[in-house]
Amino acid sequence: MKTPEGFPIVRLMMVLSSMAPLFVLVALRGSQVVPDLWLTPFCFIMIAAPLATLLNRIRVAQNIEDEKEITIRNATDHREYLLVYLFTMLVPLYQADYSTARSVWAAAIAFVFIVFIFYHMNLHYMNIAFAICQYRVYTIDSDKEKDGVPFILLSRDHAFQNEQKITAYRISNTVYIQKYEKEKPT
Amino acid sequence: MTYTTEFSKVEFGICQELGDRIKCSQVPCDPSVRDVLLGMLAQTYSSLGETESLRYFDISQDYTASQGAKLRIDDPIADELRRLFEHDNAVPNAQIMRTPHAIWCYYAIFFDNNHRKTVLALKKANQFKVVSQVRNRLTLQVNDMLTVLNEPVFKFDVDFDLVVSEQDILVLRPNLLKHIINIASYVKTTSILAAETLATDLPTFNLTSMRAAVESKTRVATLLTALVRRGDIARMSDDLIVEACKRCKVVLSKDDKDGRYVLKPGDELNFLKTLDRRRYTSSLIPGEDEVWEAANRHKAT
Numbered sequence: 001m002k003t004p005e006g007f008p009i010v011r012l013m014m015v016l017s018s019m020a021p022l023f024v025l026v027a028l029r030g031s032q033v034v035p036d037l038w039l040t041p042f043c044f045i046m047i048a049a050p051l052a053t054l055l056n057r058i059r060v061a062q063n064i065e066d067e068k069e070i071t072i073r074n075a076t077d078h079r080e081y082l083l084v085y086l087f088t089m090l091v092p093l094y095q096a097d098y099s100t101a102r103s104v105w106a107a108a109i110a111f112v113f114i115v116f117i118f119y120h121m122n123l124h125y126m127n128i129a130f131a132i133c134q135y136r137v138y139t140i141d142s143d144k145e146k147d148g149v150p151f152i153l154l155s156r157d158h159a160f161q162n163e164q165k166i167t168a169y170r171i172s173n174t175v176y177i178q179k180y181e182k183e184k185p186t
Numbered sequence: 187m188t189y190t191t192e193f194s195k196v197e198f199g200i201c202q203e204l205g206d207r208i209k210c211s212q213v214p215c216d217p218s219v220r221d222v223l224l225g226m227l228a229q230t231y232s233s234l235g236e237t238e239s240l241r242y243f244d245i246s247q248d249y250t251a252s253q254g255a256k257l258r259i260d261d262p263i264a265d266e267l268r269r270l271f272e273h274d275n276a277v278p279n280a281q282i283m284r285t286p287h288a289i290w291c292y293y294a295i296f297f298d299n300n301h302r303k304t305v306l307a308l309k310k311a312n313q314f315k316v317v318s319q320v321r322n323r324l325t326l327q328v329n330d331m332l333t334v335l336n337e338p339v340f341k342f343d344v345d346f347d348l349v350v351s352e353q354d355i356l357v358l359r360p361n362l363l364k365h366i367i368n369i370a371s372y373v374k375t376t377s378i379l380a381a382e383t384l385a386t387d388l389p390t391f392n393l394t395s396m397r398a399a400v401e402s403k404t405r406v407a408t409l410l411t412a413l414v415r416r417g418d419i420a421r422m423s424d425d426l427i428v429e430a431c432k433r434c435k436v437v438l439s440k441d442d443k444d445g446r447y448v449l450k451p452g453d454e455l456n457f458l459k460t461l462d463r464r465r466y467t468s469s470l471i472p473g474e475d476e477v478w479e480a481a482n483r484h485k486a487t
Contacts, residue, residue: 006280064216069195069297071274142275149277165301167195170214173278 005122006173010057014124014171015115017050018085021128022093022111031098051129058177061169068176070153070168072160074141081137085126089114125152125175135177153178193304195297196220200282200311201270203290210270210293211279222342223294227307229345230358237356241484245369246412246462248481249360257355257363263372264355271306271350283338289314291366294346307346310362314340370404377407380414387419388427392441392448399454409458419461431457434465434477 005011027043030036060066093114096107118124125137135154142149153168155178160166168176198219201210234240234254243255245263257264259271270293282289293308324335348363349356357363364370377400385393399406413419428447431438436457437450449457459465464483468476 006278065220066214066216067195068212068278069197069274069295069301069303073275140275142277151275151277167301170278 007057007171010053011122011124011172012115012119013050013053014127014175015050015118016046017054017129018118018124018126019089019111019115020047020051022090023047025090025094026098029094029098031104033098033101033104054127054129054171057171058169061171066170067167067179068170070140070166070176072140072153072162072164072166074162075138075153075160078137078139081123081126082131085123089118122172122174124172125154130154149174151176156180192299193224193296194299195301196223197276197295197297198223199276199293199295200289201291201293202282202285202288204288208266208290210273210276211282212276213280213283214278223307224296226309226342226345227294227296227305227349230307230349230356233345233358234349234356240356243357243360243363244412245364245373245415246409247360247483250482251359251361253360255357255360255363257357259350259352259354261355262376263367263369266367267306267308267348267350267355270308271303271352274303283340286314286338286340304351306350308348308350308366309343309346310366313343369408373404373407373411377411380407380410383414384410384419388422388424390424390446391427391438392444392446393454395449395451396454403455406455406458409455409462409464413458413462422461427461430460433467433475434460436460436465 023043023046027040031039034042093107093111096110097103098107118126130137134156136156136158138153138155138160139150140153142151151174153176154171155166155168157178167179169179170176197212198215199210199212201208231237237254237256240254240256243257243261249255259268289311291308291310292314293306295306296304298304324339325332326335327333345358347357347359347366349358378397381393381397381400384396385391396406396410400410401407424447428438434456437453438447439450440446441448456465459479463485464480466478466480468478470476
């Protein structure tokens with residue numbers, strides 16, 4: 001069953017935010033075609049703006065108590081997704097040739113394709129910022145009897161009991177971040 | 187249960203009618219909406235009064251507007267409501283509000299401080315939909331000018347129709363419950379079995395005409411189902427039933443071959459009413475045995 005994801009801009013920004021390591025590497029590596037005067041600020045904006053949007057979405061969710069009570073049912077830790085993330089996106093784009101205008105354009109188009117795919121596959125929860133803040137990515141099965149749409153929970157917990165009940169902030173309709181009583185900055 | 191619980195969280199949801207199935211989705215809402223829902227729940231409990239004294243819901247009963255009732259959570263007629271209460275992790279879908287004509291009901295789930303789902307309150311979305319349908323006649327004062335409001339507008343009611351908890355279902359408007367849980371469909375699927383149960387429980391009576399009556403007359407099917415649900419037919423005395431039928435002018439004849447009592451075809455409803463204490467006699471006037479029928483009755487305590 002199709003469920004509208006909602007928050008299209010936030011989700012796009014979250015996808016871009018997941019590309020932050022790539023922009024760090026590109027800024028460090030530089031390009032013979034684009035001068036550092038333009039490349040460095042561009043990379044900085046591409047890192048800072050999406051991250052700011054994501055943090056703002058979490059802050060808004062906290063302020064308006066956009067929370068959801070979640071019953072943990074078959075939580076699966078998806079650490080292997082990080083490998084997918086690294087090998088499909090980060091490594092090829094980092095190793096791309098940026099010495100000619102054509103190769104820069106080709107890399108930019110490849111980047112757009114990857115963003116498009118990540119956006120449409122709802123892979124916007126892949127974020128190095130979450131990993132730095134010790135959040136793990138869990139897929140939670142929802143109630144199979146009704147609509148059976150699984151969703152993503154970002155949590156610092158290493159394990160869950162079956163039927164454990166937690167509260168989480170809504171980042172998008174299928175991505176939630178666990179609420180802790182003493183909330184640490186994300 | 188009385189309204190004493192402190193609720194830490196409220197989730198709002200909408201159920202849509204899509205053909206013959208109901209699809210429910212959570213709709214995110216801000217704290218002001220949650221306050222309204224808490225107010226509605228408080229009003230519902232206030233209108234229900236002392237919930238311990240509520241009588242159990244009877245599918246054949248006609249209820250007045252001010253009469254509450256309750257249902258056990260494991261009652262088969264409440265399966266859909268129990269499933270809705272037990273359903274967790276509904277994925278939010280705010281888009282559902284864009285098709286108000288398909289909205290069938292709205293509900294709120296109230297959680298306590300331990301993240302435990304305490305109650306689910308449900309309301310059939312009548313007013314909720316009506317306002318959304320006349321939205322281009324609503325006006326809003328912007329600065330010093332009245333402007334027609336073209337955005338979708340939804341109106342919450344004063345209270346909920348029913349409240350589901352782990353133990354029972356408290357019903358503020360039992361007559362509406364008949365539509366919410368589709369009693370007609372339940373009666374249709376269980377009345378044939380109820381006719382067989384009646385025949386088994388009353389072997390001294392030949393009730394062959396009952397099955398045909400159940401299939402053709404909704405009232406007979408409803409009354410029979412309600413009677414069998416109550417589960418006291420097997421304890422009834424054959425002699426007392428015959429005596430009551432005689433008093434209430436329900437025609438029974440005795441078959442000489444097998445010695446069983448045969449119900450006169452067409453008298454099935456009156457027979458069931460007699461068993462259900464809806465058809466009774468009163469002898470307050472000397473020499474006159476009056477037969478009465480009650481649409482709404484309950485056991486006096």
